[in-house]
Amino acid sequence: MYPVDILNRRHERFVLWIPRSGSSAIPPPVLVIGTASRNPDAFNEIGRFPLASSGTRVGLWELALETISPSFLQDGVYHYWFQVHDTSPEDRGTMLVADPFAFTVAYSVATPSADNARYQPASVIKLRDGRLWNCDIDGTEPQLPSATDQAKLPRNNHLVIYELPTSWAKVGNDSRGHDVDVGTFTDVLALFSADTAGDRFSSIAAVRGEALLSKLGINALELLPAADAKVKDEWGYATAHYFATDYDLGSSADMCRLVNTIHAQGIRLFTDVVMGFGHDSYSYIDFGNFHIRPTLERDNPDSYQSHVSGQLRDGYGGNSWRFIRAVQSYDAETGASSSTVQPAWVFHRCHLARWMMDFGVDGLRLDSVNNIANHDFVRSYKERCWELYNARYGGSADPSKFLVIGEELSMPLSTVHQGTLNSLWNELWQTRLRAVILGESAGGDNFEWTVRKLVNCKLDNIHGTSFADGVQAVNYITSHDIEGYRKERLYNFLVNNGIWDVAKRAKLAFALLLTSVGIPMIFAGEEFADQMDRSVDLGKKQSDPVNYSRKNDGGWRQALFKYVATLVNFRTTCPALGEDDTNFFHVDSSRGGRIMAWRRGRAGDGRLPVVAVANFSNENTPGHEYLVPNWPDRNRADWREVSQGRSVPAEWVGREPLMAWEAKIYTRWTEGG
Known part of the structure; x- marks a missing residue:
């Protein structure tokens, strides 16, 4: 029921x-x-x-x-x-x-x-x-995911999200010899199960028998829209059948197997939902109550995006959902025979129940909130998400283990502070990150404050307000949206800016991502610096499938993956990185402020902080040591450097040299200790 x-x-x-x-x-x-x-x-x-x-x-x-x-x-x-x-x-x-x-x-x-x-x-x-x-095409009645022990699932403040466009999960060729994206739910399962070859992954050594994403250590998988889209053999947001799993990706049974596998590993499932526009049957069944053509109704406030004055909503080849329309009708959700309903609201709340109940969704990412353009609806949808989540656990669900994230690149923090959403994509984080790994400042700040706001998003001032909590911000180096200036994959971004030692800057980028305040999100393939082979038009979205075969190159990409995996494990387990407290205690003015050190985590009460030291310059520190003054608990002998997995002798604490563009991450905390 x-x-x-x-x-x-x-x-x-x-x-x-x-x-x-x-x-x-x-x-x-x-x-x-x-x-x-x-x-x-x-x-x-x-x-x-x-x-x-x-x-x-x-x-x-x-x-x-x-x-x-x-x-x-x-x-x-x-x-x-x-x-x-x-x-x-x-x-x-x-x-x-x-x-x-x-x-x-x-x-x-x-x-x-x-x-x-x-x-x-x-x-x-x-x-x-x-x-x-309900059944799959072959008549299989899917076995719904088994009940998940909530204690196994990570809290929001220790998430590391892996954003995976499911159909990009392998490079293939169509009849013309062009690359196509041909991955399926079973191919995604192969990334978590060494016993699963995948539908098309059996030929890829980097995946075969390795459980690559389990090895990476991420604890949240975000699938770009898994509901059925009309477009075949390419990714996109052309959702057409909101209750059905995507025909190209696999069946409900395939999806359930994936969910059961990741939940058993303590990994949460996020799914992407597109509600700004659709390619659905209601475009023909009852257009006027469910959809709107903004160009035909310019005097209707439902035709305009939020936060962009005078900007019409974009249907991207489909039809914008009509959110300002109430009629007397049967309520498909509640069953009321005749009441005042908003048809599009009801429809979207209905398919939410399908995904929450049948696939055990542990969080959602709402695409293009500005293109939905109705915060009353978004709040209603978010609240229904939480109602269904609480019902799953008999009314005693842990509020720290569910999240509704919105994508709105103008970043209206009012949507979070007023309860419309729980969290937002932090677009400014990407902008600052890409500046500092080139040695540049961003956002009108000097270099020091660019780094400070990067490391602690709560210091930022956005439209006159700030993030109040780290879980309100989702930080990322790259996302599937590569349109525009400095949005391309990290490898291509660095090469396009004349940086050929990609590994060094990529390590610095991930050190910052995985130790900054906020929820880190890794775009599929960035963990080994995958590159864009066919996405040459940066006015369009990413079109290259993830090439997982690059991960086992026997060289710098394989080493980068190991480095990222080490820091992912640290981010998901270290208590200090689940706290927002940050203290910058060293800015080297003699080097133009390009060497900085900061503490993450609260001090005192026996808490064990994390200390990061980063060199944002082209020069190694001179000599055999570099002294960092004001180092906390300098005389302790139990410090270790995390990324290299080594202990630091007491006499070298706060004195180790730094290479150009290097970050070192230190702690006295040990897992299980």
């Missing part, structure tokens, strides 16, 4: 919610149902059956199984569409559309059309024992 009325009704009958109908006045939608055969794929139509208005449930159309006469349906897997009249501005007339609430869609059985809008995959359902059941 789901906390969503329409999902439970789908067990008993075929249902379609059309708020615009309000009665039976419109032509009834028609169920077109049949079976699919393979080799070749073909649809064998059984019949066409009109749905009937539910009467008291305003806008709900239903077809009970027992009313299908004669009774053609036997136990088995069925493919179907709904026949409706296109309500979009294009008005294509009668067309077949996928069930907007379908848990599985099959592009192998789709409506034939050169028009992408009319190209609709079949929805898939299973009849068993007189009821309808």
Whole structure:
């Protein structure tokens, strides 16, 4: 049972919610149902059956199984569409559309059309024992992820998130010999399981038998949109079927196996959700209540982005969701027969329940909050996330182990302070990081303050306010958004700026990422400095799949991976790095402030801090030692340098030399100690 009325009704009958109908006045939608055969794929139509208005449930159309006469349906897997009249501005007339609430869609059985809008995959359902059941294309009824021991999962302040565009998980070739992204959920599973070769990873030594991401030590996996997108063989945010796993990536059963594996390893699952625009069936079923064309409604405040005055919302080839629209209708979420509902709000809250309940999602990243442009909706969605999370653990969920993150590159911290979101992508962190590893300042600050604000985001002043807590900021060196100045992959960024010793600067970048205040996020492939082979237009998003074969190069990339893995383990376990306290106790003015030292973690009460010393210059420190004054507990003999895994003799504490562009990370804390 789901906390969503329409999902439970789908067990008993075929249902379609059309708020615009309000009665039976419109032509009834028609169920077109049949079976699919393979080799070749073909649809064998059984019949066409009109749905009937539910009467008291305003806008709900239903077809009970027992009313299908004669009774053609036997136990088995069925493919179907709904026949409706296109309500979009294009008005294509009668067309077949996928069930907007379908848990599985099959592009192998789709409506034939050169028009992408009319190209609709079949929805898939299973009849068993007189009821309808959600299933995969082959009829498998997925075993939902087992209950997770919450104690095994990491707290927000010790997260290291790995951002993985799932379909980028391998380089392949299409019929023209071009690289394509052909990864699947099972390929992602292979990154965590040495016993899983993956669908297409068996040929990659860096993955085969190694469990690469488990070895890296990240404790949160963020999948870019895992819901089904129309676009095939390339990544994107063209979500079309919000309840279904992506057809190219794999089945619900594949997704469940991945979730069970990472949860057993104490790794949280984040998923990316696109709600600014969609390529969904409601674009045709009931356009006016669910979608808006901003260019056609310039006097409607729903047409404009938030935080960018006068900027129209962008549908990116799809249709912007309409968030300012209330109608009297059946409420698909609560089941109320007739109430005032906002259709798009209800729809998105419904598919949230599917992902939270069926896949054990431990956090969400909301794409392009400015393009959603309705903070009341975003707050409602965030609050529903938390309600479902708490319900998962019987009302006693740990609030430190769930998070709703928003991406809004203008960084309106008011959305966090007012409770619209829990956290934001910290775009300014990337800007500062890329400046300091070139020896430059950023944001109007001098070099010292550029570094200070990089290390402690709470020092920043953004629109007159600041982050109040490190978990409110997600820091990253690189993300999937490479458009614009200094956004490309780290390797390409450094080479483009004349830096050929990539390993040295990459290590410095990761030392800063994994010891700064905030939640560190690693973009897939950066842990071994993957590079862009075909993304040459920086006005577009990243298009290269991750080339994991580069990781085991036997040289600097392999060494970089080991370095990053060491610091990831340190970040996820060291108590001091879960605290926000930061104290800069040394800025070497004799070297233009380019050598700095700071303490992370609270002092006193027996707490063991972390000390970082970094050289942001082209010169090694002269001589055999470099004295750092004011070093805490200098005379202790239990200091160690983390990245090299070595003990520091008492006489060398705070005196070790630094190479150019080197950071050293010290602590007296030991894991388990």
